[in-house]
Amino acid sequence: MAVVDLGYGDAGKGTVVDALCAERPRRAVLRFNGGAQAAHNVITEDGRHHTFAQFGSGTLRGVPTHLTRFTVVDPLALAGEAAALGNPFHLLTVDGDALLATPWHRGANRRRELARGDSRHGSCGMGVGETMSYALSRPDDAPRVGDVLSPTRLRRKFGVLRDFYDDHDVPLEDVVEAFTAFGETVRIVPSSFTDRLLREGPCVFEGAQGVLLDEWRGWHPYTTWSTTTFDNIQKICPDFSRLGVVRTYTTRHGAGPFVTEDPSLDLPERHNGRDPWQGAFRVGHFDAVAHRYAIEVAGGVDALAITHLDVLERCPGLRICTSYDIGRRIEPGPWKDLDHQERLGAALAAARPAETCRPDDWCDAISTELGAPVYLESYGPSAADKKIRCG
Structure with missing residues (x-):
């Protein structure tokens, strides 16, 4: 099963993955995009809490x-x-x-974002995008995980990287030593190992961020340097079930279009807030239009996981937006057409909700609007607060 966020991230992928690992034995959790910028909160039944970044969200259950x-x-x-x-x-x-993110990537990422001033894109400041950009422009020089097994090769690539960014403040030998120690600590495997895991038992693919931030399908330039749809999984595994995650209200961490944003909603966020890189954590009404677009560009979903159902009673003003003043459907453009995505973003920045409703049964209403059955309902942070509806 593959878990993908159908919004701008923060819909609850971590708690859903944890619940899937509690539901039945899983061979492994496979991370298929993003990097250390992920922030997937998991709270176990006994109150243990961890915000997962690179470890999978089934770790607390030994997966x-x-x-x-x-x-x-x-x-x-x-x-x-x-x-x-x-x-x-x-x-x-x-x-x-896999690509390696280094202090030089992180430093370049932060300098670039600061230079944008009031036009900042809302980076997480972890250097993930800079790592991807550098690898695209200099594929032979890009450091990869396997390079940590050869200090000589690692030192050469890091030297080229340091000179490329003209950043000599970070001691080269210290980074080589730290990354070499990483190679001595973790188990580094070939890409064929993924096939082995899939043969050995049921796995969960855990995505990062959300489809509306996808590098090719999000509202350019307020996007991530990562493929957040199911596309990467299709290159690994030809047959998997697709689970799309949404909250009962839509959120966005940082800058960019957000049609249903409503700061008046009483929706305090325990594990999210303003940070110096992403900016403010923004909330709004459930955006069925944007989530339908996400499902379309992601190639469809087999089922939905709906989180934060427990907020409905304490937030009576929360509604579902079913259309904008510019229509019920967002028109996808050709794949990798960033000019189209930028025009689309500009149109959405000026769009406003047109039709909204407050349903009696939110799960059925969301299922109808998004055209997919609900597999999992979440009424709280732990797996004990989840309900499996079908399947």
Whole structure:
């Protein structure tokens, strides 16, 4: 089963993955996009809490994590996360072809974002986008996980990287030493290992961010350097079920169009807030128009997971937006047509909700609007607060 956010991120992928791992035994959780910028909150039945970044959200239940070749691996951030989890490196495997995020990528990312001033895109400041950009422009020089097994090759690539960004403030030998230690700690495997995991038992694919932030399908330029749809999974596994995650209200962390935004809604966020890179955490009414677009460009979903159903009683003003003043459907453009996506974003920045409703049964209403059955209902943070409706 593949878990993908049908919004701008923060819909509850972590808690859904944790619930799926509690529902039945899982061979592994496979991360298939993004990097250390993920922030997937999981709270167990006994109150233990962790915000997952690179480890899969089934870790607290002892489910192994595999970082596929489509992830951006940050060994320094991973070490900090591992320490908070009790260093469960025995539960981790990493594809040797995955890209490495370094302090030079992170520094360049932050300088670039600061230079945008009031036109900032809302980066997480972790260097993931810069890592992807550098790899596209210099594929032979881009550091990959497998390079940590050769200090000589790693040192050469890091030297080229340091000179490219003209950033000599970070000591080269210190980074080489830290990344070499990472290679001695984790199990690095070939891409064929993913096939082995899938043969050995049912796995969960855990996505990062959301389809409305997709590098090709989001509202350019307020997007991520990551494929957030099911596309990467299709390159790994030809047969999987697609689970789309939505909240009962739509959210967006940072800048960009948000048609149903409504700051007057009483929806305090325990684990999200303003940060110096993404900016404000924004909330609004359930945006069926945008979520329908997400499903369309993602190639469809088999079922839905609806989170935050517990807020409905305490937020009587919350509604479902079924159309904009510019229509009920957002028109997708050709794949990789960023000019179309930028025009689309400009149109949405000026759009406003037209038709809204307050249904008696939110799950049935969302299911009808999005054209997919509801598989999981979430009424709270732990797996005990989840209800499986079908399947």
